[in-house]
Amino acid sequence: MRSRREGRRLAELTTGALLLVLGTALSIIGILFSPFLCVGIPLLVVGVILIIAEGGQVTKAPPAMYPGYPPGYAYPPYIPSPPAQPAPPAAGAAGPPSAAGTGRFCTSCGSPIATGISFCPNCGARVAP
Template sequence: MAELTTGALILVVGAVFTLLGLLFFPFLCLGVPLLIVGLILVVVEGGETRKQPVYGYPAYYPYPTLPPGTPIPPPGQAPGATPGTSGQPPIPAGAKFCTTCGAALPPGLSFCPNCGARIAT
């Protein structure tokens, strides 16, 4: 579809109002001045159409990429962590734990210091 300049658009509207003005006089009062203004604008513009500038979306460009050959860690593991290593110290062989809350129990207690549950001996 051809693009119209502002002057050409005013010229077309002026022509339509002038033709309607032949039937109804008030439209002729609008059509003739619009024809004159439209003709002047067409001559001044010289047929140049106005196009809107195309703006990109800088927030989404450029996309970050991994360098080639970078291994992606499997889900659920931190990079560099091995499955057998954890951040907690090893559990001693004779350690006892509360059956209610799971807290570590020092030897010789009859109640859990964390939740107060009775310890079976």
């Protein structure tokens, strides 16, 4: 497989050869028709210059490649630790249940509210049912 640089050099060499052939053909035709001679000779000269300038570079050997990186160190695979066991539920406090057994609290003062009450007994704020 050709590298990009080598492909470009080969394209320039091909361009030079094409100009050389085209310049030669137009120069031969230019012997009979002089306007073709004015175009053919400059193309011939440019083609020769391109072949000489780029021709030697195509035949050069590519530079030596640098050695690759050595393989990395082997690491052991990552094994995640098992999840921690949840703590056992704490024993409930022994005592009589409060009026806040329903879990409702006043949004203004935070005091517990019994079921079915529309106003807070502590601050008097309206509580959503």
